[in-house]
Amino acid sequence: MRLEYPQANALLATAQRILVLTHALPDGDAIGSMRGLAFALANQGKSVICAVDEGTPENLAFLPGAADVLPNLNTPPAVDLVIVTDCSDERRIGKVGQVAKSLGLPLINLDHHRTNTMFGVANIVDPDTASASEGVLDWLEVLGFAVTAEAAQCLLCGLITDTMCFRTNSTTAKTLERAMHLMRAGADLNGIVQRTVNRIPTSAIQLWAKVMPTVQIRDHVIWATISLEAAQEVGADGKSGNLVSLLLQADDAYISCVLRELPDGIISAGLRAKPGFDIATVAVALGGGGHTLAAGAEIACSLNEAEARVLPMLWAAATEGTLLYV
């Protein structure tokens, strides 16, 4: 854990124009933490710009301020501070991150991934929070900044999606307290649940129908492969409906893995584990990162090569751990 609040607060105090970024292929916590922080800073009279590669995905368009998130920084913005949320390393900030880096500005790194590389001038990284959005809420409390209703809605979205609605082992009493605080500040819990964890793209179900025949389970590791061809047949927009978490529910499985073929010879490996196991170490060894129970990596190889490389590592991780809730 690194909570460099004094350094971060000093940078924030002298900054008037702030660029807030998050990780590419943003999820609910990425957009939620970024937009939530932006609303709270704007409420303090700061001028704030948000950007993420490709902009806000359609499934998160319901969040306040979602449409104001820039999809690129082709015109480099005039800002004096950069804040990055929910991002374990600089590479994950994508193209907008490269532009931000070229500006040579101080950067605050606010995250909750245990594998965070501490790439900021000031780092606020608390792996004990279930979401980066909670890290934002804690920082706002330290700063004495108000949590507006719009900020609360964004931050609760991050908390709900990263805990899969309070289902992950990262969920603590403190998480519930923060959720309560955000609801009292005006966030709509059920509205968020219905639009996020209770909803997946229809194309994801169609993709499941295609790739379920690839599912195998051996020695407590369950896995599936998604070829480029299978994804193209259903016109899937890159969403697998969190298939990797669905697979982990198999009662014999300790660890789940979805290997998905991306264009340009890249395989994305999504990894999940039940409490008692550690797949963050595997993800880091593959050049990726994440949490103990939810991690991932991108590997330049074919689907077959990825299976040959990743599965032995997962079997080793399954042997090294012990299932906590038998």
Ligand SMILES: [Mn+2]
């Ligand atoms: Mn997160």
